[in-house]
Amino acid sequence: MCGIAGVIHRGKAVGVGQEMTAMLQSLKHRGPDSTGFAVYGVSKPDEYVMRLKLAEAEDFDTDYNILDKIRDRQALVDNRLAELGAKTIEVEQPTPYAFRYRLQFSGDTKQLATDLEHIDGGEVLSFGHSLELIKDLGDATVVSEQYGLDDFKGTHGIGHTRMATESDVDIRSAHPYWAYPYNDISVVHNGQITNYWIMRREMERLGHRFMSDCDSELLAVYTANNLEQGATLEDSLKSSIKEIDGVFTYIVATNKELGMAKDTMAAKPMVLYESDDLVALASEEVAIRAIVPREIDTSDPYDEEVRVWQR
Amino acid sequence: MATLTQSAPTDQERRAHEMGMHQEQLTGRTQQVFFDIDLNEPHHGFSLPDSFDVDFNKRGEIDASNMEATQVNSRIREMMSEGYGSIVLKNPAAKHSMAVGILNRLNLIVEGSLGYFGCGLIDGPNIRINGRVGWSCGENMMSGTILIEKNAGSQFGAAIRGGDLVCKGDVGSRTGIDMKGGNIIVGGDTGSFTGFMMQRGRMVICGNAGKNLGDSMYDGTIYLGGEPKSLGVDAVWADMTDLDREWLGKKLTKYDVMPKGGIDSFRKIVAGKQLWNYDNLEPTEKKLVL
Numbered sequence: 001m002c003g004i005a006g007v008i009h010r011g012k013a014v015g016v017g018q019e020m021t022a023m024l025q026s027l028k029h030r031g032p033d034s035t036g037f038a039v040y041g042v043s044k045p046d047e048y049v050m051r052l053k054l055a056e057a058e059d060f061d062t063d064y065n066i067l068d069k070i071r072d073r074q075a076l077v078d079n080r081l082a083e084l085g086a087k088t089i090e091v092e093q094p095t096p097y098a099f100r101y102r103l104q105f106s107g108d109t110k111q112l113a114t115d116l117e118h119i120d121g122g123e124v125l126s127f128g129h130s131l132e133l134i135k136d137l138g139d140a141t142v143v144s145e146q147y148g149l150d151d152f153k154g155t156h157g158i159g160h161t162r163m164a165t166e167s168d169v170d171i172r173s174a175h176p177y178w179a180y181p182y183n184d185i186s187v188v189h190n191g192q193i194t195n196y197w198i199m200r201r202e203m204e205r206l207g208h209r210f211m212s213d214c215d216s217e218l219l220a221v222y223t224a225n226n227l228e229q230g231a232t233l234e235d236s237l238k239s240s241i242k243e244i245d246g247v248f249t250y251i252v253a254t255n256k257e258l259g260m261a262k263d264t265m266a267a268k269p270m271v272l273y274e275s276d277d278l279v280a281l282a283s284e285e286v287a288i289r290a291i292v293p294r295e296i297d298t299s300d301p302y303d304e305e306v307r308v309w310q311r
Numbered sequence: 312m313a314t315l316t317q318s319a320p321t322d323q324e325r326r327a328h329e330m331g332m333h334q335e336q337l338t339g340r341t342q343q344v345f346f347d348i349d350l351n352e353p354h355h356g357f358s359l360p361d362s363f364d365v366d367f368n369k370r371g372e373i374d375a376s377n378m379e380a381t382q383v384n385s386r387i388r389e390m391m392s393e394g395y396g397s398i399v400l401k402n403p404a405a406k407h408s409m410a411v412g413i414l415n416r417l418n419l420i421v422e423g424s425l426g427y428f429g430c431g432l433i434d435g436p437n438i439r440i441n442g443r444v445g446w447s448c449g450e451n452m453m454s455g456t457i458l459i460e461k462n463a464g465s466q467f468g469a470a471i472r473g474g475d476l477v478c479k480g481d482v483g484s485r486t487g488i489d490m491k492g493g494n495i496i497v498g499g500d501t502g503s504f505t506g507f508m509m510q511r512g513r514m515v516i517c518g519n520a521g522k523n524l525g526d527s528m529y530d531g532t533i534y535l536g537g538e539p540k541s542l543g544v545d546a547v548w549a550d551m552t553d554l555d556r557e558w559l560g561k562k563l564t565k566y567d568v569m570p571k572g573g574i575d576s577f578r579k580i581v582a583g584k585q586l587w588n589y590d591n592l593e594p595t596e597k598k599l600v601l
Binding site for chain 2: 264265266269271284285286288289293295297298299300302303
């Protein structure tokens with residue numbers, strides 16, 4: 001059991017960081033192991049934001065020299081960025097292992113991400129013009145405070161509270177997943193994918209990379225592959241219902257859209273609220289109530305249902 | 312296919328039919344108690360040994376804004392012990408597991424929406440919910456009435472054994488899964504696997520149903536006003552009778568729900584009993600029948 005949530009505002013940027021924190025905190029009982037956010041700020045076409053981690057939180061329990069290693073790894077990151085022609089505008093370090101880079105870059109972003117992930121302990125969590133992907137161990141308030149999400153303004157976001165069942169309790173296996181190497185695309189998932197290894201091998205044969213053994217990562221890679229083939233988000237969501245086995249409900253966000261899909265068994269919950277200026281969806285209605293406290297009409301999407309909303 | 316006599320039913324047949332038990336002959340009382348306050352019966356036979364003597368004219372309120380579900384449930388019980396027979400629950404904010412385990416006659420009005428497992432394990436109260444309910448509303452309900460004005464989530468009325476569970480809007484998947492009695496009435500549509508492994512009781516769906524309607528049902532009856540995406544394994548169409556129409560008219564008028572085409576639009580689905588291997592009655596029923 002995990003909790004997923006998403007919110008999209010039509011035509012305006014608001015405190016979406018605060019909203020996602022409130023929604024995910026109310027879903028804490030569905031998964032206390034880790035919390036993740038993919039929030040979309042105001043897009044700057046001439047600038048990229050990259051979220052990167054250079055170690056796992058657990059490394060601090062096992063490696064006495066981890067701080068020195070992270071410092072060395074960051075120097076390598078800076079070197080490689082310079083070699084690839086990326087201009088660093090600003091670097092922030094909200095935790096000892098997590099970094100936020102603002103960059104100007106006109107080269108191949110896949111190459112950039114791949115080069116950085118060759119650095120020991122390196123994982124690019126997100127890359128894009130508006131996406132910022134944050135995930136860490138602990139509940140929503142802890143992670144939000146750690147990464148200063150309360151001040152984040154944006155149009156939409158998705159998030160996840162994780163109860164680890166199929167893989168470890170670590171940041172690597174936490175959601176959301178970035179749809180590497182596609183800018184600004186992220187995925188959160190609640191469920192179990194039963195043809196994970198078959199699909200993973202198929203994706204790997206096509207040249208995609210996996211950073212974890214978490215079945216949810218497959219949905220991000222699968223989405224990226226479909227978009228690479230020219231599919232729309234809606235096409236990808238629809239085809240996933242036929243091609244992915246198991247019980248699942250998942251949400252995908254792009255820089256301008258939010259979409260959801262529910263499997264053929266409708267075994268994983270989702271509650272939906274739609275109004276003229278706001279769409280909110282979550283595993284439980286309590287999460288929606290956390291940002292829309294007045295009495296509202298909500299509904300459950302049915303099995304095999306796919307929905308996409310624009311910001 | 313169910314076998315119903317076409318002539319005027321005897322009391323015995325009517326009772327068996329109302330329970331969705333079309334073949335077993337029943338005598339005496341069973342574990343199921345049809346508590347229906349509108350029938351004006353002087354006494355419903357409903358007297359659990361530890362039930363509170365409440366006065367329906369004594370009315371109180373609970374504001375759930377800053378209360379946990381357990382506190383709300385304890386407060387309901389406390390008020391019943393003080394003789395309150397009508398309670399209004401305000402600001403429930405879709406919290407889970409509220410109004411559960413009420414084993415008493417009570418008029419409960421919920422002003423707002425409930426989360427998961429709302430009104431589960433109840434035996435006796437009449438509950439009206441002005442908002443919506445999440446998954447597993449009315450699970451294991453034994454008797455009483457739950458009336459929901461808006462939509463409901465999945466597993467609506469799972470394993471219900473008695474009473475009327477009514478949703479005026481749409482409900483999710485697996486509605487009435489494993490139901491063993493009582494009536495589930497849906498004013499709108501239902502999702503897939505509605506009536507999955509249903510054993511007894513009746514389900515009325517005024518709108519459309521998702522795929523696999525009545526899959527693996529053992530017994531019981533489903534009335535459908537709209538169209539199913541598909542019927543499930545061993546669910547078969549059956550003929551509507553005058554008794555069916557009479558019962559539907561009575562129930563749906565009472566709860567003010569009706570398909571667009573009226574009573575005549577209903578069709579009936581029962582167990583084909585090709586997979587049927589459920590021939591044991593409840594222990595109390597078996598004793599009475601034997």
